[in-house]
Amino acid sequence: MVSSELVRMFEEVLSVQELIKKPLTSVPQCYVRQQCHNEPALFPDETSSQELPIISLRKLIHGEDTELELEKLNSACRDWGFFQLVEHGISPAVLKTLKDEVEGFFTLPSEEKMKYKIQPGDVEGYGRVIRADDTKLDWGDRFFFKTNPRSIRKPHLLPQFPSSFRSVLESYINEVQNLGMRVIGLLGKALKIEKRELEVFEDGIQNLRMTYYPPCPEPDLVMGLSAHSDASGITILNQMNGVNGLQIKKDGDWIPVNVLSDAFVINIGDILEIMSNGAYKSVEHRATVNSEKERISIAMFYLPKLQADIGPAFSLTNPENPPLFKRTEVGTYVEDYFTHKLDGKSYLDLMRISDQNLSI
Numbered sequence: 269m270v271s272s273e274l275v276r277m278f279e280e281v282l283s284v285q286e287l288i289k290k291p292l293t294s295v296p297q298c299y300v301r302q303q304c305h306n307e308p309a310l311f312p313d314e315t316s317s318q319e320l321p322i323i324s325l326r327k328l329i330h331g332e333d334t335e336l337e338l339e340k341l342n343s344a345c346r347d348w349g350f351f352q353l354v355e356h357g358i359s360p361a362v363l364k365t366l367k368d369e370v371e372g373f374f375t376l377p378s379e380e381k382m383k384y385k386i387q388p389g390d391v392e393g394y395g396r397v398i399r400a401d402d403t404k405l406d407w408g409d410r411f412f413f414k415t416n417p418r419s420i421r422k423p424h425l426l427p428q429f430p431s432s433f434r435s436v437l438e439s440y441i442n443e444v445q446n447l448g449m450r451v452i453g454l455l456g457k458a459l460k461i462e463k464r465e466l467e468v469f470e471d472g473i474q475n476l477r478m479t480y481y482p483p484c485p486e487p488d489l490v491m492g493l494s495a496h497s498d499a500s501g502i503t504i505l506n507q508m509n510g511v512n513g514l515q516i517k518k519d520g521d522w523i524p525v526n527v528l529s530d531a532f533v534i535n536i537g538d539i540l541e542i543m544s545n546g547a548y549k550s551v552e553h554r555a556t557v558n559s560e561k562e563r564i565s566i567a568m569f570y571l572p573k574l575q576a577d578i579g580p581a582f583s584l585t586n587p588e589n590p591p592l593f594k595r596t597e598v599g600t601y602v603e604d605y606f607t608h609k610l611d612g613k614s615y616l617d618l619m620r621i622s623d624q625n626l627s628i
């Protein structure tokens with residue numbers, strides 16, 4: 269539990285960008301992580317031979333290699349829970365303008381960004397949500413907001429953005445929503461889930477998190493984003509300024525992901541692990557920072573619509589393959605998720621049906 273004094277201190281250091289404006293020789297204690305002895309190294313061997321699978325959307329859709337590519341996709345989601353998507357069809361002009369606009373946004377004067385500051389009791393806006401069990405702060409400035417369906421947009425956030433930023437975001441939101449639906453369809457095909465069970469994703473929820481990770485004088489003492497799994501169906505990550513930092517947990521090791529230009533990193537979130545009845549993995553990941561250059565990413569979380577129920581797909585479960593997770597409404601799931609700390613896979617574990625009461 270953090271003391272109220274610590275909460276006040278956390279709230280005062282709302283922006284890491286502001287913090288590093290004064291020359292810093294060491295990192296304030298509220299960012300310093302305690303490395304436990306059995307934790308894998310923060311910066312694992314960069315020569316790791318494990319490379320994230322690369323999947324081509326073009327190959328998944330046209331040509332002779334469709335089946336082969338679908339099998340590659342299937343293995344990537346089972347073994348890694350992550351893959352890099354190339355030839356995804358999102359227009360390069362939108363991606364370039366988006367990068368410039370997001371960079372521009374994070375370099376606005378603090379007073380401008382504070383107009384969008386997260387309000388007490390909310391989770392959307394600029395800044396961080398302090399939870400009762402937080403003990404350390406992440407080295408990154410975030411902006412989280414809900415974009416789809418349009419009716420859930422907060423009037424003081426996206427609608428108030430500078431018009432050039434708003435306009436490119438609208439294009440990106442549309443393109444990435446279509447891409448998300450396409451990828452979900454292909455995952456359903458690879459998993460052999462009946463099409464109608466994926467209809468819950470049509471006009472699904474889309475949330476965006478933009479994160480600016482400033483350079484840090486002592487990068488091995490801090491974490492840009494704590495280890496977590498995503499609550500989404502899938503997440504589409506755009507590492508927009510080409511700087512490495514993302515790490516994925518695989519077989520107990522943290523594997524660094526090399527940014528591939530013109531690729532998105534896509535991962536399976538908790539909801540798809542549940543729907544696939546555990547066949548696809550929602551894998552823990554985290555973001556590290558470096559001492560040289562800021563890192564900017566934008567993550568798009570794609571979820572089924574709010575009224576939908578989530579649970580293991582009926583077309584995948586039977587007496588031989590009983591459901592491993594409980595069913596719940598998306599709305600309840602999302603609300604519960606936000607009240608938990610980003611602490612590995614703990615929330616997904618709450619959804620797991622224990623061995624004693626496995627039932628269909």
Ligand SMILES: O=C(O)CCC(=O)C(=O)O
Pocket residue numbers: 477479493498505513514553554555565566567
């Ligand atoms: O910035 C990154 O590389 C990771 C972002 C992420 O995992 C998230 O926003 O959930």
Ligand SMILES: [Fe+2]
Pocket residue numbers: 496497498503553567
């Ligand atoms: Fe994430």
